Amino acid sequence: MALDVVIMAAGKGTRMKSTRPKVLHTVGGRSLLQHVVQTSASVGADRILVITGHGAAQVETSIRESLQLPGLHFVRQEPQLGTGHAVQQAVPALSAAGTTLILNGDVPLIEPETARALVEACAGKRLALLTLALDDPTGYGRIVRRGDAADGDVLGIVEHKDATPEQRRIREIYTGMMAVPTERLKQWLGRLRNDNAQGEYYLTDVVAMAVADGVPVVAAHPRSETEVLGVNSPAQLADLERRYQRQQADRLMEAGVRLADPARFDLRGTLQCGTDVDIDVNCIFEGTVTLGDGVRIGAHCVIKNAHIAAGAVIHPFTHIDGEQQGAKVGEGALVGPFARLRPGADLGAEVHIGNFVEVKNSTLARGAKANHLAYLGDATVGERVNYGAGSITANYDGANKHRTVIEADVHVGSNCVLVAPVTIGAGATIGGGSTIAKHAPAGELTVARAKQVTLPGWKRPQKAPKAG
CATH class of the missing domain: 2.160.10.10 (Hexapeptide repeat proteins)
Structure with missing residues (x-):
């Protein structure tokens, strides 16, 4: 079964206040994006599709020069109209069947074991989300489940900006990473709409579509919070x-x-x-x-x-x-x-x-x-x-x-x-x-030295006295 990895790396990173594209800033001597690409290769991806936008040429050149990987391709998102719009750009390059793993280029420390667990949870037939409970979930999309149980059925993801006060109290967040049956993903991406507060196409909307279509939505979890922390500043x-x-x-x-x-x-x-x-x-x-x-x-x-x-x-x-x-x-x-x-x-x-x-x-x-x-x-x-x-x-x-x-x-x-x-x-x-x-x-x-000479009566030069 084919495994495609899509890495979203088109953002500008305004809060970095830098002329360098955000995903090219470094952790441990390697760019954020390089970490994610290397993790993708280690999980056995057949193809790695990096979606670029801001500073696309610089990003693409940097990764090509640092990593000569077979199956590495770049797709540009211009303009940037949201996460769903980003993945839409990769649709023509995705396999006809198999699994698509979606990762973020500014979340560098995702472990290969966690990425593999997400792919295994999908198994080519389920929508698998990487989720985590945070003490402070501000800014993250919230996982909405049926009832109050922590293991209740996943009904959808609500972005922080669109969440109600009650939904913002939910601590389980979506990390931005998922594994999806590729054939289903293509269908859902074609149905995305941008009628939200930001006027963007949200990839997270595919969760509600999966629920409506009867596709099981499951969750996998990282070993630690560090794996899913992104960089914005x-x-x-x-x-x-x-x-x-x-x-x-x-x-x-x-x-x-x-x-x-x-x-x-x-x-x-x-x-x-x-x-x-x-x-x-x-x-x-x-x-x-x-x-x-x-x-x-x-x-x-x-x-x-x-x-x-x-x-x-x-x-x-x-x-x-x-x-x-x-x-x-x-x-x-x-x-x-x-x-x-x-x-x-x-x-x-x-x-x-x-x-x-x-x-x-x-x-x-x-x-x-x-x-x-x-x-x-x-x-x-x-x-x-x-x-x-x-x-x-x-x-x-x-x-x-x-x-x-x-x-x-x-x-x-x-x-x-x-x-x-x-x-x-x-x-x-x-x-x-x-x-x-x-x-x-x-x-x-x-020995190779000049002869030592002493000049009798030699005086050092003296500075002339200042006038007046």
């Missing part, structure tokens, strides 16, 4: 972000990760952790990050697209951004505080990268150290190298990048400039303050 977006982050923190702690404070943790991608991992406060993880057994992450670190091997310690305020190339930290390595690893940084076991050291597109073999105020770019560094404070590889000639090779057991003194392409032979020592533009032989001391 920056305050709601921030609230949902914290709820999402707490979910991720709880999942990690259940797996054994020790978080110093789960309320001060942000995951904006995927994070895989081994055993006995410790993460201090205010750390941000983006992209794809893996942490091996016994890894310790200090406070205020930002780590993106990186693999950190077992026993490594990332000291506070370190910034690791592997971008597309990735960054690697070897077993038992020590990084930071205040260090920066850029794309292509590949640190071997027991490497030390200290404060204010930047590494980019460079490999450092076991035991190499750059402990202070240094730059290593486009470099190959051998085992046990000691790279002095203030030293840099001058890897760019204004047009092209060149590589520096520093062989095993080299000692580079402080404030040196290694002008690539250049090789420092194994066991060599580079005297502090040297600018090395030629290969330095193995096992020798190489």
